[in-house]
Amino acid sequence: xxxxxxxxSAPLADAFDRPAFARAxxxxxxxxxxxxxxxxxxxxxxxxxxxVGPDEAGHVLVHVEVALLAGRSEEAKAxxxxxxxxxxxxxxxxxxxxxxxxxxxxxxxxxxxxSAEG
Ligand SMILES: O=C(O)C/C(=C\C=C(/O)C(=O)O)C(=O)O
Numbered sequence: 465x466x467x468x469x470x471x472x473s474a475p476l477a478d479a480f481d482r483p484a485f486a487r488a489x490x491x492x493x494x495x496x497x498x499x500x501x502x503x504x505x506x507x508x509x510x511x512x513x514x515x516v517g518p519d520e521a522g523h524v525l526v527h528v529e530v531a532l533l534a535g536r537s538e539e540a541k542a543x544x545x546x547x548x549x550x551x552x553x554x555x556x557x558x559x560x561x562x563x564x565x566x567x568x569x570x571x572x573x574x575x576x577x578x579s580a581e582g
Contacts, residue, residue: 465579466499467531468506473514473524475559480526482508485555489528492547497536497570516565524562526552527569534572541570 468489472480490504516523528548532541548568556564 465503465505466493466497467573468493468504469529469531470506470508470526471511472508472526472556474510474512475562476524476526476556477510479524479557479559481555485551488551488555489530489548492544492551493530496544496547497532497540499532516563522562523565524556524559525565525567526556527567528552530568530570531573532570533577534575536570536572544570 468486470482470485472482486506486508489506490501493499493504494501511525513520514523514525516525530544530548545568548570549566552566552568556566558564
């Protein structure tokens with residue numbers, strides 16, 4: 465299962481349409497790296513405290529990590545990363561004038577990865 469983790473700053477709680485983002489993200493994962501639709505799984509983690517440089521306020525962060533079984537090309541992984549950042553732009557509204565820091569990475573799951581269902 466593509467294991468997808470999204471860390472986001474707490475002030476974005478009402479400004480980040482998480483279900484819509486996850487659905488669009490899963491479509492992108494299926495289209496770009498041919499994952500099974502039903503296998504795409506995203507969890508969101510709300511960060512109560514963030515600091516950017518010296519600042520405890522004035523910034524909000526979203527970072528997305530997509531972990532895939534090994535085998536996709538670097539080009540495909542880079543295309544997916546670009547698509548994720550574009551989706552973040554579309555689904556994270558600026559919150560109270562804070563600077564948005566939107567980022568993503570696509571990496572390979574470790575060779576030891578196993579999963580089970582049921
Ligand atoms: O669910 C699957 O299709 C197989 C799988 C993971 C698949 C990916 O992570 C991928 O396509 O990159 C699994 O966890 O069983």
